[in-house]
Amino acid sequence: MFSIVIIPLVIGYLLDLIFGDPRKLPHPIVAFGNIIGWCERHFNKGKHKKRNGCLVALILPLSTLLLGGLIAWGSWLLHPLAYYGVASVFVFYGLANHSLIQEGGEVIRTLEEQGLEAGRKRLSWIVGRDTSQLPPKKIYTAVLETMAENLSDGVVAPLFFYALGGFPAMMTYKMVNTLDSMIGYKDARYKDFGCCSAHLDDVLNYIPARLTALLIALAGYRKGIFSFIRKYARQHASPNSGYPESAMAGILDCRFGGPNIYHGILVEKPYIGTNDRELSVNDYKRATRINQTVCLVTVIAICVIYDLL
Numbered sequence: 001m002f003s004i005v006i007i008p009l010v011i012g013y014l015l016d017l018i019f020g021d022p023r024k025l026p027h028p029i030v031a032f033g034n035i036i037g038w039c040e041r042h043f044n045k046g047k048h049k050k051r052n053g054c055l056v057a058l059i060l061p062l063s064t065l066l067l068g069g070l071i072a073w074g075s076w077l078l079h080p081l082a083y084y085g086v087a088s089v090f091v092f093y094g095l096a097n098h099s100l101i102q103e104g105g106e107v108i109r110t111l112e113e114q115g116l117e118a119g120r121k122r123l124s125w126i127v128g129r130d131t132s133q134l135p136p137k138k139i140y141t142a143v144l145e146t147m148a149e150n151l152s153d154g155v156v157a158p159l160f161f162y163a164l165g166g167f168p169a170m171m172t173y174k175m176v177n178t179l180d181s182m183i184g185y186k187d188a189r190y191k192d193f194g195c196c197s198a199h200l201d202d203v204l205n206y207i208p209a210r211l212t213a214l215l216i217a218l219a220g221y222r223k224g225i226f227s228f229i230r231k232y233a234r235q236h237a238s239p240n241s242g243y244p245e246s247a248m249a250g251i252l253d254c255r256f257g258g259p260n261i262y263h264g265i266l267v268e269k270p271y272i273g274t275n276d277r278e279l280s281v282n283d284y285k286r287a288t289r290i291n292q293t294v295c296l297v298t299v300i301a302i303c304v305i306y307d308l309l
Contacts, residue, residue: 005306007084009162012091013299020098028093028171032178035060040183044193053193057179057200064175068168090167094174096154097295101288104143108284111139130261140279145256147287148216148248149241153177155295156215157208163302176201187263202239209240212294216247219293220286225250228273235270242272249273251290252283 021027039060043052068090076083103126111119119139124131127142134142157177162170176197183190184198213233217225228250229243236242236257249256255273259266 004083004087005163005166006303008087008091008167009159009299009302011084011088012095013295015088015092016095016098018098019092020102021093021096028090029174029178032060032064032175033182036179036182040193044183044189049192050195053183054196056193057176057196060179061172061175061200065168065172068166068171072166072168087167090171091162094158094162094167094170095295096150096158097291100147100150100154101291104147104284105288107139107143108281111136112281128262130264133261137279140283141254141256141258144248144252144254144279144283144287145245147284147291148244148256151216151248151291151294152205152209152212152240152244155291156212156298157205159295159298159302160208160211161204163305173204176204185263187265205240209243213243213247215294215297216244216251216290219290219297220251222251222253232270232272235272237267237269246272248287248290252279252286253277254279254283 036056039056043049043056046052071086072083075086107119107122107126110122116136119136120131120134123134123139123142127146129142131139131142158170158173161173165172179194179197180201183194184201185191185194213229217229225247229246232246232249233242236245245256249272253273253275255271255276257269257271257273259268261267
């Protein structure tokens with residue numbers, strides 16, 4: 001059992017650390033997005049949008065789990081080495097730490113080297129908010145918030161579900177998270193169709209988000225960080241996102257949150273923190289070190305736990 005879990009985990013982690021998402025190769029998350037997009041176009045209409053959305057939110061993850069289980073079973077029957085190879089690739093695809101850090105760095109470099117308009121445009125590739133009017137400090141804030149939130153969604157949560165059920169569970173989580181990122185909005189188009197996907201994502205991220213906040217706090221510890229998290233985490237509109245974001249804001253001693261425009265609607269988010277200071281490349285570098293540390297510690301923790309079982 002130890003080798004079945006740990007060997008693919010370590011190989012997948014190292015592949016992500018070195019290469020990140022392979023943009024020129026087929027990616028299961030892209031396939032997930034295409035399937036979700038097809039479902040949305042065909043079923044997000046008529047009088048039963050909420051019912052249709054709930055069916056999509058249940059059928060797609062369950063199908064992913066079943067298909068993942070069949071792939072795992074079939075590759076093991078073929079040969080154990082085939083299983084290790086397949087599982088390692090899926091762990092590699094399931095982790096997003098390298099690409100998360102890389103994408104954030106690209107926004108910062110574009111802002112600093114090419115100017116404000118180019119920075120705004122580059123940021124729009126990775127966030128859902130309207131970036132067309134953001135000043136430089138808001139761009140830095142958006143990058144750091146995204147790095148914190150996606151450290152949970154793209155690193156700790158996938159590893160958490162991998163530890164529970166191997167790569168089939170990991171990919172099932174990724175399907176749920178992709179559903180939420182595509183249709184889990186409260187605007188007129190997605191409010192009914194995406195509500196079940198959003199709630200399911202909230203449930204699955206409940207433990208990983210809090211675990212991520214704990215790991216961030218330990219990785220960059222400063223006095224009062226746990227009080228800071230308790231004070232601000234629950235002020236976020238999301239039941240989960242506030243935990244990693246408040247942990248990162250507390251470690252960096254800065255302020256996250258505030259009003260932003262999403263899909264043409266002004267959303268008044270509460271502030272996380274009070275130190276409205278200027279942010280710099282050094283803050284991005286520190287967030288990068290924290291992300292790398294949290295990812296490594298999570299992998300090591302899974303290895304230790306399975307070694308003790």
